[in-house]
Amino acid sequence: xxVMKLLSVLFILGGLFFFLTATIGLLRFPDFFTRLxxxxxxxxxxxxLSLLGLACYEGFSLTGLKIVIIAVFMFIAQPTATHAISKxxxxxxxxxxxxxxxVQ
Amino acid sequence: xxxFFLAVGLVLCVLVLLVLYRxxxxxxxxxxxxxxxxxxxxxxxxxxIFGYLYGRVEMFIDISMVYALLNFIGCVAAAxxxxxxxxx
Numbered sequence: 001x002x003v004m005k006l007l008s009v010l011f012i013l014g015g016l017f018f019f020l021t022a023t024i025g026l027l028r029f030p031d032f033f034t035r036l037x038x039x040x041x042x043x044x045x046x047x048x049l050s051l052l053g054l055a056c057y058e059g060f061s062l063t064g065l066k067i068v069i070i071a072v073f074m075f076i077a078q079p080t081a082t083h084a085i086s087k088x089x090x091x092x093x094x095x096x097x098x099x100x101x102x103v104q
Numbered sequence: 105x106x107x108f109f110l111a112v113g114l115v116l117c118v119l120v121l122l123v124l125y126r127x128x129x130x131x132x133x134x135x136x137x138x139x140x141x142x143x144x145x146x147x148x149x150x151x152x153i154f155g156y157l158y159g160r161v162e163m164f165i166d167i168s169m170v171y172a173l174l175n176f177i178g179c180v181a182a183a184x185x186x187x188x189x190x191x192x
Contacts, residue, residue, distance in 0.1 A: 005105065012112055019146065023119045026126055026142060032134050035126075039138060043145045050149045054156070057105075066165045067152070070172055074145070077176040081141060084183035089134045091187050 004056050011053030018046035031097035032089055040082035047074045106157060113153045120146050137182050144175035 025038025051071035058064040123146070126139035148168050155164025 009108060012108075015149070016112060016115060019116065019119055019149075022142065023122050026123060026139060032132070032138070035135065036138050039142045043142055047145050047149060051152070054152055057156075058161070063161055063165055066169065070148070070165075070169055074148070074172055077172070078145065081176055081179040081183070082138075084180050084187075085134060085137055085141070088183040088187040092134070094132075094134065 004059065008053040008057035011049050011056060015046045015048075015050030015053060018042050018049065022046060030101070030103045032094050033086060033096050036082055036086050036089075040079065044075060044078040047071070047078065109153050109156050113150055113157065116146050116150050116153070120150075133186065137179065137186075141175060141179045144171065144179075148172050148175070 019042070022039045022042025025042060026035050029035045029038055048071050051067050051074070055064045055067040055071070058067060120143055123139050123142050127136055127143065130136050130139055148171050151164050151168045151171060152161070155161035155168075158164070
């Protein structure tokens with residue numbers, strides 16, 4: 001196993017870890033904004049790490065370039081989408097969770 | 105390396121099933137949109153990994169790219185609709 005493949009395995013495992021934490025946060029946190037906080041940041045970093053690992057596995061080619069393009073696009077688009085949803089929820093009138101409130 | 109990709113794909117499929125709990129039972133439409141966005145990002149990586157498993161990644165990379173675009177556009181469109189119209 002060459003160095004690049006070892007690097008890609010490490011990156012993909014890191015991405016898998018962040019996917020796992022984002023999913024746990026989405027399932028366990030008490031209200032909409034905290035869930036978005038977990039899944040927005042966690043999924044962004046997880047997609048970036050996974051696609052970086054796949055690009056390392058692929059090497060320098062057209063497919064590897066496309067994978068890097070998808071990674072950069074997701075790194076811009078995912079926070080934008082998260083911001084749009086959270087702003088819509090704020091305008092809609094969802095109240096942020098405070099300590100002592102019940103789980104929504 | 106194929107076994108590793110298969111294991112990663114299966115773990116991601118299990119994570120998608122876990123997120124589907126929030127899609128089905130999540131209170132309100134906003135939780136559902138956030139969960140569906142999370143499902144979309146996981147599906148993007150699953151598509152690429154299955155492309156490597158099948159050995160035809162040149163085809164699956166384009167599907168994955170379109171999936172990323174559609175996920176982003178659908179998410180922003182739903183957010184804008186709910187922001188301007190509202191479901192009061």
